[in-house]
Amino acid sequence: GSLLHPFCDCPAIGSVQSSETTPFSDEMRLFRRCTFQKEIPDKREEGNVKLSLLIPTLNRIGVVYNVLRHLEHQTRKADEIVIVDQTEMRDHLLEEYSAVHPEVKYIRIRQKGLPNARNVAVAHSTGDVLLFVDDDIVPDPEMIRVHVENYRDPSVSGVGGAVRGG
DSSP, rough: OBBTTTTSSBOOOEEOOOEOOOOOOOTTTTEEEESOOOOOOOGGGGGGGOOOEEEEEEEEHHHHHHHHHHTTTOOOOSSEEEEEOSSSSSOOHHHHHHHHHHTTTEEOOOOOOOOHHHHHHHHTTOOSEEEEOOOOOOOOOOOHHHHGGGGGTTTTEEEEEOOOOO
């Protein structure tokens, strides 16, 4: 059998390095850095990595809006946020929010299923790095900055963070 990537279950090309501790916060203190053969564009060394934050959702009216409000407090903002909503009812809060925040793309689809929603999000994203998050997270204010910072290492093409819940 093939080795599976520990974060997304896709076939692993490289190996997983040991866990490292970051000094930023309890929520983001554990990161695993994955080493693959593929590399993202050279602009990561200048700190110009474009990050797309992707949020698939289903039947969570109002919940994603709370996530967006939390994301406003990030020390490093996402370059774009792509929300793929599979809910039958329109989420007027998300429509209004995306209308006044040009970095937010709100996409409604009929076909339900997390894999499809993720694929639609990827198809509508323009980032060098894609960060998938759940539709009910309460992100640490350093989440995006720490995530992007890991990509300065040219051997890193995938990053996963710790989830802390209660």
